[in-house]
Amino acid sequence: MDITVNILLTIATAATPLLIAAIGELVVERSGVLNLGVEGMMIMGAVGGFGAGYLTGSPWIGLLAAIIVGALFSLLFAVMTLSLATNQVATGLSLTLLGLGLSGMIGTSFVGQPGVRLPNLDIPGISSIPVVGRLIFGQDPVFYISIALTAAVMWFLFKTRTGLTLRSIGDSHTSAHALGIKVIRYRYLSVIFGGACAGLAGGHLSLVYTPQWVENMSAGRGWIALALVVFASWRPWRVLAGAYIFGAVWIGQLHAQAFGIPVPSQFLSSLPYLATIVVLVLISRNKRLTMMNTPASLGQPFVPDR
Amino acid sequence: MGGTVSANHDGANLLEVRGLTKIFGTLTACNHIDLNIARGEIHALLGENGAGKSTLVKMLFGSLEPNAGEIFWDGMPVKITSPGVAKKLGIGMVFQHFSLFEALTAAENIALSLNDGSPISTIAAKARALSFSYGLPLDPESLVGDLSVGERQRIEIIRCLLQTPQLIILDEPTSVLTPQEADKLFETLERLRSEGKSILYISHRLEEVKRICDHATVLRHGKVVGHCNPRQETAASLARMMVGSEVKAVVRAPAEGIDTAPALLEIRGLTRKPATPFAIPLKNINLAVRAGEVIGIAGVAGNGQGEFFESVSGEVLQQDAGSVRIRGKDAGGLSITGRRLMGAAFVPEERLGHGAAPRMKLSENLLLSRHATDGKAFVGSGGMVKNGAVYSAAQRIITAMDVRKSAPDPEAAALSGGNLQKFIVGRELDRKPSVMVVNQPTWGVDAGAAAHIRQALIELARSGSAVLVISQDLDELFELSDAIAVMHNGELSTPLPIAEATFEKVGLLMGGAEPGHAEHSLEVA
Secondary structure, three states: OHHHHHHHHHHHHHHHHHHHHHHHHHHHHHOOOOOOOHHHHHHHHHHHHHHHHHHHOOHHHHHHHHHHHHHHHHHHHHHHHHHOOOOHHHHHHHHHHHHHHHHHHHHHHHOOOOOOOOOOOOOOOOOOOOOHHHHHHOOOHHHHHHHHHHHHHHHHHHHOHHHHHHHHHHHOHHHHHHOOOOHHHHHHHHHHHHHHHHHHHHHHHHHHHOOOOOOOOOOOHHHHHHHHHHHOOOOHHHHHHHHHHHHHHHHHHHHHHHHOOOOOHHHHHHHHHHHHHHHHHHHOOOHHHHHHHOOOOOOOOOOOOO | OOOOOOOOOOOOOOEEEEEEEEEEOOEEEEEEEEEEEOOOOEEEEEOOOOOOHHHHHHHHOOOOOOOEEEEEEOOEEEOOOOHHHHHHHOEEEEOOOOOOOOOOEHHHHHHHHOOOOOOHHHHHHHHHHHHHHOOOOOOOOOEHHHOOHHHHHHHHHHHHHHOOOOEEEEEOOOOOOOHHHHHHHHHHHHHHHHOOOEEEEEOOOHHHHHHHOOEEEEEEOOEEEEEEOHHHOOHHHHHHHHHOOOOOOOOOOOOOOOOOOOEEEEEEEEEEOOOOOOOOOEEEEEEEEEOOOEEEEEOOOOOOHHHHHHHHHOOOOOOOHHHEEEOOEEOOOOOHHHHHHOOEEEEOOOOEOOOEOOOOEHHHHHHHHHOOOOHHHHEOHHHOEOHHHHHHHHHHHHHHHOOOOOOOOOEHHHOOHHHHHHHHHHHHHOOOOOEEEEEOOOOOOOHHHHHHHHHHHHHHHHOOOEEEEEOOOHHHHHHHOOEEEEEEOOEEOOOEEOOOOOHHHHHHHHOOOOOOOOOOOOOOO
């Protein structure tokens, strides 16, 4: 029983950064902007979060710093693509390359230093209830943030007028502009929200998952988050499902490798990607729903004519 | 009632424009425009494509910033810096190129332009009630992407009316309505006028302008060339003011020997299941278009014309290869290119995005549609494109169709609607196709350009080709066609020879009056 609970907990820990980064990118893409810099913003959040936590000794200050660093880093992308109308793909890729390099440089002195870890939630008497207590009331704070964030984004996008406006911009920025909607302002705020989420995801890596600084510790999670958004056809609950499927198969294959199952380890390592794609493709078979949910102006620069 | 409620001359004007100027690079789109709109009048804005009507209207709605000039609203100077400001003042707009979101429902589209926080369901109920009271039925839950052009325009009109504006700007509002629907719109406009609202009405249909408008301002090449009372003018005199010279009437030479001519395009028992939940199924359509004749297909928007065009052009393939026959051979299983190679040519409804790639040059658009049929002329050995040949062919079409443009080889999106349409039709005519199928050939196109396109289609037919024109513009079909068939709810009536056809007969068929056409498609669930 204890082993099962432990496995479930590690799955949640593995899925949380993917979920947070993907939910942030989902909002960005729903507004019609394609930011391929998730990996870069995430690693900057990781190094910023670790640094602030290490220097102040407070993991909470570290987490806050991760969010701010991610948001500031995305602001660079926003200025380039929204105000200067540069190509979003190229700018996003360079953001990732810049983030990977910059974080390595900033983090040189952090390598090998002991980090601080965000404590798990502990409600006396409740968190110690077997199974349920630990799963529901005993996880790290970022786990709860990720679930709340997903619910909040779902509510925001599909139940509020501002969310409707955001989706309309993603569908057609020219129509939105003709109606007097402030396209650029909405996109700025979306991109910064996405950056803050990616930063938070990075902070989770260096303050919860493995509380230390290792160069390139995001290890491609930003790219997985990007793929999750597309395969989930821009719908929040599917992003959640995708992140947890990925996390589950990831942890499962690690255990399988440890048990020494006679299957090539390369194949096992590729399983999480394969499983996530298959499941998400199967649930997105409805072409009509996919058509409705794909932001039609995704990746197109917008220059209002005045 | 039109005569009894006329412009109110005693009060100040609702809107006054003084010396409004807009310059794009070297082009002065609007040159010191003066315009006065009184309370409770319907004011027509007339002009050819590229005369500056759209630019002027965009400045009034805050989408464009004027370089010079003043705007007075209710006697007070105002700066309309954004559409939001325009809406707050009380200016509403129905766009020609729709400003709708395809992935959203009609109700959501309407909600986006209203600034109140009321829930979508309330807005949907209001929109439904308003749409029925004005005779423009609308299902607020339907997805815009599934709707026809005519239905989309209804959303635009309802959206504008829900904002209860003082001044309503309508850009070519009737071009996609049936005569009966247009009559309803005119009733609506007259009702709004009697409520003291003002309307700025842009149209190329001069009879319509004469019928409902109190004043007209005529633009030519970015300048105001005249003010008049359209009721005291004739359609010919209005056209002359717009164009600056006489507009040639379309001449339809008598068709000879059509009865014995071979059918070049045959549709036999064409049936198609609906592709999406909102699409119209096609039911056993039969039609033959002979060499030398023009057949028109009339119908209210959204009765299967789009589906029919897709099936005939090969955008959608048929299972029964014999259901579409071109020059006596089965073509139902062939792609668009396959059908083009058999001598057919197609012009789809939407100019931008369907008929032409907006961000590509005219010569590139020419190559895109004709690289297969004119492979020898345009593509050299080794698959290299002969840019020179393509460019000169594009220039040939531009000259033949009198396409007005700002650069030698501009992007398609840089042309005004009418000029782009002339190019797209000209691109097909240039091949001298033996079968030509055109959907909405002159939608949103002014009198001069429309006459040019129609004359070219008639001449193509008289030179021995079969021409099929799908249109919602009845004036156009009566001008062009040797026979008119009506599409209603996915069924096609037998063609009425033009000598027997009247507006009333065709209008009744469009409403589904013929036995077997009993269901009424305008009913909304």
